[in-house]
Amino acid sequence: MNLVRNHILISIDSSTIMAGARAVERAFVDELLNRGLQDEVSVLETGSLGLINRGVVLVVYPEGVIYADVTTKDVPEIVEEHILKGRFVERLVVKEMPKQHVIKREKTGLLKEQPRIVLRNSGIINPESIDEYIATGGYEAASKIINEMKPEEVIEEVKRSGLTGRGGAAFSTGMKWDFARRAKGDVKYIICNADEGEPGTFKDRLILEGDPHKLLEGMLIAGYAVGAQYGYIYIRGEYVLSIERLEKAIKDAEALGLLGENIFGSGFSYHVSIKKGAGAYVCGEETALIESLEGKRGHPRSKPPYPVTEGLWGKPTVINNVETLANIPEIMRNGASWFRGYGTEKCPGTKVYTIIGHVATPGLIEAEMGTTLRDIIFEYGGGIKNGKKFKCALVGGAAGAFLGPDMLDVNMDFVSLREYSAVLGSGAILVMDEDTNIVEMLKNVLHFFRHESCGHCVPCRLGTAQLVKIIDRVADSKGKREDIDKLLRISEVMRDTSFCPLGQSLYLPISSTLKYFRDEMLSMI
Amino acid sequence: METIRKFERVLEIVEQNKRQPSRLIPILQEVQTEYRYLPEEVLTFIATSLGISPAKVFGVATFYSLFTLKPKGKYHIRVCNGTACHVKSSMGIYKAIQKKLKLHDGKETTDDMLFTVETVNCLGACGLAPAMVINEEVFGQLTPEKAERIIDGIIEKEAAYELDYHGA
Numbered sequence: 251m252n253l254v255r256n257h258i259l260i261s262i263d264s265s266t267i268m269a270g271a272r273a274v275e276r277a278f279v280d281e282l283l284n285r286g287l288q289d290e291v292s293v294l295e296t297g298s299l300g301l302i303n304r305g306v307v308l309v310v311y312p313e314g315v316i317y318a319d320v321t322t323k324d325v326p327e328i329v330e331e332h333i334l335k336g337r338f339v340e341r342l343v344v345k346e347m348p349k350q351h352v353i354k355r356e357k358t359g360l361l362k363e364q365p366r367i368v369l370r371n372s373g374i375i376n377p378e379s380i381d382e383y384i385a386t387g388g389y390e391a392a393s394k395i396i397n398e399m400k401p402e403e404v405i406e407e408v409k410r411s412g413l414t415g416r417g418g419a420a421f422s423t424g425m426k427w428d429f430a431r432r433a434k435g436d437v438k439y440i441i442c443n444a445d446e447g448e449p450g451t452f453k454d455r456l457i458l459e460g461d462p463h464k465l466l467e468g469m470l471i472a473g474y475a476v477g478a479q480y481g482y483i484y485i486r487g488e489y490v491l492s493i494e495r496l497e498k499a500i501k502d503a504e505a506l507g508l509l510g511e512n513i514f515g516s517g518f519s520y521h522v523s524i525k526k527g528a529g530a531y532v533c534g535e536e537t538a539l540i541e542s543l544e545g546k547r548g549h550p551r552s553k554p555p556y557p558v559t560e561g562l563w564g565k566p567t568v569i570n571n572v573e574t575l576a577n578i579p580e581i582m583r584n585g586a587s588w589f590r591g592y593g594t595e596k597c598p599g600t601k602v603y604t605i606i607g608h609v610a611t612p613g614l615i616e617a618e619m620g621t622t623l624r625d626i627i628f629e630y631g632g633g634i635k636n637g638k639k640f641k642c643a644l645v646g647g648a649a650g651a652f653l654g655p656d657m658l659d660v661n662m663d664f665v666s667l668r669e670y671s672a673v674l675g676s677g678a679i680l681v682m683d684e685d686t687n688i689v690e691m692l693k694n695v696l697h698f699f700r701h702e703s704c705g706h707c708v709p710c711r712l713g714t715a716q717l718v719k720i721i722d723r724v725a726d727s728k729g730k731r732e733d734i735d736k737l738l739r740i741s742e743v744m745r746d747t748s749f750c751p752l753g754q755s756l757y758l759p760i761s762s763t764l765k766y767f768r769d770e771m772l773s774m775i
Numbered sequence: 776m777e778t779i780r781k782f783e784r785v786l787e788i789v790e791q792n793k794r795q796p797s798r799l800i801p802i803l804q805e806v807q808t809e810y811r812y813l814p815e816e817v818l819t820f821i822a823t824s825l826g827i828s829p830a831k832v833f834g835v836a837t838f839y840s841l842f843t844l845k846p847k848g849k850y851h852i853r854v855c856n857g858t859a860c861h862v863k864s865s866m867g868i869y870k871a872i873q874k875k876l877k878l879h880d881g882k883e884t885t886d887d888m889l890f891t892v893e894t895v896n897c898l899g900a901c902g903l904a905p906a907m908v909i910n911e912e913v914f915g916q917l918t919p920e921k922a923e924r925i926i927d928g929i930i931e932k933e934a935a936y937e938l939d940y941h942g943a
Contacts, residue, residue: 264900264913265902265903265915268903268912268913268914268915303902303903303915303916446899447896447897447899448897449857449859449896449897449901450857450858450859450897450901451897451899451901452899452900452901452902455899486899487804487841488841488898488899488908490911525801526801526804527839528800528803528804528839528840528842529839529840529841529842530838530840531896542800544797545795545796545797545798545800545835546799546831546835547834547835547838548838548839604901604902606859606901606904607862607863608862612902613902644858647858648858678859678901680858680859680862682862686862690861691858691861691862694858694861695858698857698858698896698897701896702896704838
């Protein structure tokens, strides 16, 4: 094994590739070769560091210095100054170092403020190397479980951890698995919902790009616990890099016997494959997703029966979100009580957020359940861009609620937010400054829902069309006073009568807009 | 002749998917990759070879947003108008491109079939807002001027190609 004195880790993810990360990577390789340093310094690929919107991002170890906005022109300077002379190229160093950019894994110092469970390896290991995943303790939990534990014990442990679905519904993961395990049937399925379509959300994309094996291990454990033979990853067709990395990860895991027939010689066989979605927001709803997997239009089914008893092809099926499954290997490796050490009593663990909109440093972070919205926006996100004032944040995606300044100190977790009629949802936090036109925002949200309404049930199909008509009128300053209340009334009926969560959830963005900005809306009339 | 060739490739795709109606979506995805849209006669053909009704195939093909029944331009521009891009003025970018390509009154594709311009809901590239995708390439942190320059670049590239190919 070569001893190297520096490691240069370049983030190769969907946003850095666009900024030219691969060219920068090649430039480093060439530059090091030219100077005969190729044996002393190694250039490696890794996932997202959480820093987005900052061009090509890389870290140089052992110093752990993060450089952003790096172009090929900067490469000779970094090699000359940093690698050879030990002086940092200050103009490129990420100086503000908000908490989100700390990538050391120890539970001390700054990182104490960003415990990374799901994103533990992202920005540290090469996502395309199964060896690196294994070297960080990967597949350790799966091997222990399959060799030494009964499925029931696994489910007990997951139940004890208090892990709930991170896709938004927050249902107990352990319970869901238990239902499917007890359900009658020889054939059972695990489906990973990676059809991330909630506007403002791209956490699953970066989890998959940064650490695909973590998801596979989570699915493997779920499969063993439930007694499933097949796992499907239903992923957005646009997530090209995630799909590539998952395909490679599956192949590598199969080659090592971690997926496929007779895993670890235990007699347990489990196959995972990828299914590309064709673009339909409603397929985030689990029964619509199943319909789509069966080759049909993504219309939701009526429940009960629930998928845990009658899911894909009528067989017991567990559907979990990417983030939920990515928690599993760490929970099983470190134990339920370790997991409960994070977050709140009722909502243990962490949540991955995407902070976007008018913030100084947009990014991907992982924070303990119960962290306040203020901390997320002002600590991790660096506050409002250009020194403007905070107006509101749309939390949880388009199906979420607008939260005003009075909500900044509410704890962000499933239970606390519910008390305020808000949701954590997908973890998207879209921050808006004082100059944002709220009517335009609501218009965007309503148009989105009209487009994505699947047409299956009347309240949602007609409701979304009417809501769009009204909001367009208001935005054009042609609205009437009663239009404002009509919006609320229609969405109330939709909440109470729509067939699936798509139509039901519109009440939230509408009622929360009216709570804070009724006057602003009336001023448009 | 053209038509026969067209169906041959479709048939191949259908066969590779073992003529399973459950694989309708992957079949349509592959066919669209091949032809860049889903021609009506191909959909009917797929229905027959899978033994399902054309209505079912059309139903699926029109349900999902990644499928298109209309031919698209060589450069398919999708401007993201998800909430994150919207707050960063994505519609200004969309309008600038429309104006540049003289697309108005609901027209999406240029007469020379070079460009199709559409808005889409959230591309999941919110970190790069406002963003657009041209074919599969993502462009982010756009301004109307930046977007116009990208279009100019494509037009120049195409003109140079034309000259190379058909020039004197």
